[in-house]
Amino acid sequence: MTHEIYTGSRLEADLTLAGDVVIVGTGAGGGVCAEILARSGFRVVMVEEGAYWTARDFTLREVPSFARFYFEGGVRQTKDKGIGVMQGRAVGGSTTVNWTSSVRTPSQTLRYWTDTYGLKGFTPEAMAPWFEVMEQRLNVHPWTAHNENNALLARGAATLGWRYEALPRNVKDCPGLGYCGLGCPIDAKQSMLVTTIPTALDHGAVLLTRVRADQVDIRGDRVFGITGVALDDRGVRLTGRRVRIDAPFVIVAGAAINSPALLLRSNAPDPYARLGKRTFLQIHNYSIAIMPELVDAYVGAPQSVHSDQFLWRDGVTGRAGYHIEAVGTQPAGTMNFRKSIGPELAQAASQYRRTHILVSQIRDGFSEASPGGTVTLRSDRRGLLDYPITEYIRDGIRSSYLSMAECQFAAGAATVMPANMDAQPYTTWAEARAAIASLSLRSPNTVVNSTHPLGGCAMGEDPHVSVVNSDGWYHHLRNLAVIDGSTFPTSVGVNPGLSIYALAARQATTLVAALGRTVPEEYRVG
């Protein structure tokens, strides 16, 4: 079986290709679209900025992995440098380096989208079969072999009477190496890298790697393809080689930040200035406990238990809610939560195997107090997210610090410390509660980041407040769709992977039918 793959960094001349559909991005959105369209008989051309890393490249060393497989070393900074955003930059996008948590979109979120933005086909009932389709395709199933790190979250939650449950994971024959964020060296993770993209290639799809889509070719209300620029082997400098792909339909699937940035660079019609607006992060903040016994949180599935006890604590539109999960602890990433030096740092290292870390993801976008951030273009034409940390977010950070500390003490922690340079290790829940109540929350001391950037090309039926319609089609262009996490009108509230897979399956099949072809049987619903 011959696959047609071009490595942009090796191009010795400009390249022109033609296809039926060009897809920008090969992550959760682009990968699913590529498989469905290629299997429906379209000639698909996939354009990916990252490289085609495969199992043999996943050496499980952190520095080279962060440098290679993520945008900007895993720290894509917001405008004021306050938040680092982690996004995969590889064939398979973030699905290549995510932690495999595959949970359905909460029904509260789907109802909010339906009621507030008039989305069609996004009720929990309408989406259920799409979740099922993608759960089947990616071998999503509940995980029961919880490591100690996740078991501690479960024990703490159970002691406190919180809701918690096992997280489903998209894995096959997974022995639980525990290094999912650095790529899966044994292809157990059912990422786009090993599922939809090989299938698309088998069905004649073309793949370009190390090519950054520069502009969509827009004339009037139609698009005619895209132009791209080739990047060098490190994905840093432009080689000067250019790529042109002619296609009668374009799917933008570059994810939050990149998708709106591509459309902004392309001067896409945007009469109500909606492009890049309402970009959300589900900001993550962390709590570090030292347990009396070994935890070894770097072994076993990194994330297999979650609690939504506080996700809707004040109703859907009230104060910031948050979702709590455990965090795998590879050494460099874990020690980077510590901003200390000298003996203090050495002591933290000596406690490494007893370290237990929880993360809270703060749900944003469901309230007028939480409008999210805005993507604009930097001088070098790359996307830049401005995301102010508002009082709404601060309230979420402080509340979740309290919840995580309470849970860790309930699970038997010897000490608990929020990942915050202004905090100390606390030895009792009472001490932690008092200290966190008055803990200052400020940059850069408060460690926050995001692995879940979403929005910026919001779906909606009203063009005044959205960018694409419920099928992902761009409001002001006839033959362009955005199909990825950038189209969510708010954040999801939980890990968004499965939400994006299901959205893409629903929208890609709708597109196939609209273009007059037959949807593959596995993707027929209803």
Next chain:
Amino acid sequence: MPSVNISISRRQLLQVGVVGSAVLSTAGLLGGAGQIFAAAPAGGEFLALSSAGRDILRAIAPVVLEGSLPSDAAERADSVEQVLRAVDFYLAHLPESVHAEAEQAFSLLSLAPVRILLAGVWQRWPEAAPAEVAKFLNGWRGSSFELLRSVYVFLQSMVSIGWYDQPRAWVPMGYAGPPASSLSLPLGESHSAPFPFGTVDK
């Protein structure tokens, strides 16, 4: 998940206050010439890290890692060089604008007035006294100026990720390393060749 925070601009530096302005005036940085921030070309086999950056990291790494580094002098020196290699590899993969910001921070810290008056380090970085370096790092860590705290976090993060990704660092942690045979590979090397241009047989 390194949370690195690097940014330095003259405008922000001015927020450092009167001392800062005086220093910058002395250094001739208020004339609007951006050239002063140009990173020195990386020498030797380094891909991205300037000599200024190397000098600073060599001076601060033993202080950040006091109590962590091996006791053997040769091993200590090699550990610090490995930190530099890791930081270099990391910076070399960042967008040029971000890499330039990191180099700006190194360049500024290399200016004698900044080093002496803002950091309190009297000798040039290669000769800096560890006690002064420790005082500098702790001072900026607790500074009321966000900019100085951010530079501290940047420096601490670079050293920390460069160290804790090394097998030597794992020994006192009791960590056996990842379940892979790849540990013998030099940083950045991979098993498989990149795809050649054209088609690939599967």
